[in-house]
Amino acid sequence: MDKIRNPFSPGAGTPPPELAGRDNVLEQARVLFGRVRAGRPEKSIFMTGLRGVGKTVLLNEMEFMAEDAGYKTILIEAHEEKPLALLLIPHMRRLLFSLDRIKGAGDKVRRGIAVLKSFISGLKLSMGDVEFGLDIEPERGVADNGDLEVDLPNLFMALGEAARERNSCIAILIDEIQYLGKAELSALIMAMHKMQQRQLPIVLVGAGLPILAGMAGDSKSYAERLFNFPNLGPLPEEESIKAIREPIEAAGERIDPDALTEISRLTKGYPYFLQEWGYQAWDHAEDSPITRQIIDEASDIVAKRLDENFFRVRFNRLTxxxxxxxxxxxxxxxxxxxxxxxxxxxxxxxxxxxxxxxxxxxxxxxxxxxxxxxxxxxxxxxxxxxxxxxxxxxxx
Missing domain, CATH: 1.10.10.10 (Winged helix-like DNA-binding domain superfamily/Winged helix DNA-binding domain)
Known part of the structure; x- marks a missing residue:
């Protein structure tokens, strides 16, 4: 088997050759982008699930979907060491300037830039010196008091009004959203509440661990009315088999049915493990078809790879x-x-x-x-x- 032609790609957020078993959540995203683009209200999306179920892959896919639907996008990854505001500011700056370059840009876009400058000024009150080079006077008294739960909704409103003026829509996509602080998540939910109330063209798609739904509900009781919370679990056997068989057959090779059943059993249907097993099974086979014996022989290789990469990187962070x-x-x-x-x-x-x-x-x-x-x-x-x-x- 030619290793260069191996269709599988285990990695963090690497798109699989066959995005099996996720049609429902992708349909939710398609409807969200389409309805908001048409000026109709729709719940944003918070995807939840364990590590390795493909949340990041789906988030990237949804960014492509949003862009195809005419959205401007912001994609960030939350983490413990950097505040949400500092993650958002560079992208919002880029986005507002892209709106400003559109011929005939009006007052709402320039006001959005001024409100962003005010937002940065407000951050200085609570975080020290923050500078992003906006050569414009801030709009005093808007989004500048240093309280994120007040300032972020005001910034989103200015951004949404600017997008609506330019007949544009914005999709904000946030990975690892469970790492946001309580005040950050609360501010984000309040901002999206304003978007729904004002019917402004901003949608939010987040991905996080299963605790996310509870965090959102604890933060704001109305979160369940603002967001859909699709839970991504392991794939059923039929979809697990499809995720392995179809890429192999598309590459002109074959795999025996009992080999497919064994891979589904060993991986328990988790997409990352399916990619790792598919990759190693292909590389270990000398020719087609890939047999059950190949799967048995590759078991130690897969276990070692998962231990050294997927598991060990998390184990080493522990006390x-x-x-x-x-x-x-x-x-x-x-x-x-x-x-x-x-x-x-x-x-x-x-x-x-x-x-x-x-x-x-x-x-x-x-x-x-x-x-x-x-x-x-x-x-x-x-x-x-x-x-x-x-x-x-x-x-x-």
């Missing part, structure tokens, strides 16, 4: 106590896990485990699917923990 906690969860088999049961495995006081559990949630390693229960955010991470720490013991 010793965090590793012990996650290893305790793994000892209980398939989750979700009751906090008391984890404490029992570790022979620890449940009250002492609280700070470690909170730290793991903040790092995006675990989440609470229901009250009093914990689960890994990374599929198959428990199996990895048992390999990484086969006999290691520790305490909290």
């Amino acid at each position: 010793p106590k965090e590793k012990v906690y996650l290893r305790g969860m793994a000892e209980l088999g398939e989750g979700p896990y009751k906090s008391g049961e984890v404490a029992g495995v570790l022979d620890s006081d449940i009250r002492k485990m609280g700070p470690v559990r909170a730290s793991l949630i903040k790092k995006g390693m675990i989440y609470s699917p229901s009250h009093g229960h914990m689960a890994y955010t990374v599929p198959l991470f428990g199996e990895f923990m048992r390999r990484a720490m086969p006999d290691e013991q520790g305490s909290l």
